[in-house]
Amino acid sequence: MTIRFDGKVAIVTGGGNGLGREHCLQLAKLGAKVVVNDLGGSVDGSGGSVSAAETVAKEIRDGGGEAIGNGADITKLDQVEAMVAEAKAKWGRVDILINNAGILRDKTFSKMT
Known part of the structure; x- marks a missing residue:
């Protein structure tokens, strides 16, 4: 049995790099329309640019999928x-949320486990 997400709309936070990027690419490969959300900051939360999200969204579109890049800070409700309103305006719904974003404030290994 093959799992498909045709017609589904997914939001992936932290989708600009690493596992989030892979989530975005696989969802698109399986037919989902994807909102690639990434603040674009470093792992400690500093900085910010939508370019990482836009790069992944473009990669999906170049492969024949549907995607938009989004640089929303998911710690800010507005x-x-x-972001949700943008997805609904473009595709009429949101079906899937992968909350992958994270900020690493204390980088010591013992505090991460």
Whole structure:
């Protein structure tokens, strides 16, 4: 049995790199329309640019899928609401949320486990 997500709309936070990027690419490969959300900051939360999200969204579109890049800060309710509104305006719904984003404030290994 093959799992498909045709007609489904997914939001993936932290989708610009690493596992989030892979989630986005696989969802698109399986037919989902994808909102690639990434603040674009470093792992400690500093900085910010939508370019990582836009790069993954373009990769999906170049492969024949549907995707938009989004740079919302998911710690800000108004930005999250705007991201969901953007997805609904474009595709009429949101079916899947993968909350992958994270900020690593204390980088010591013992505090991560």
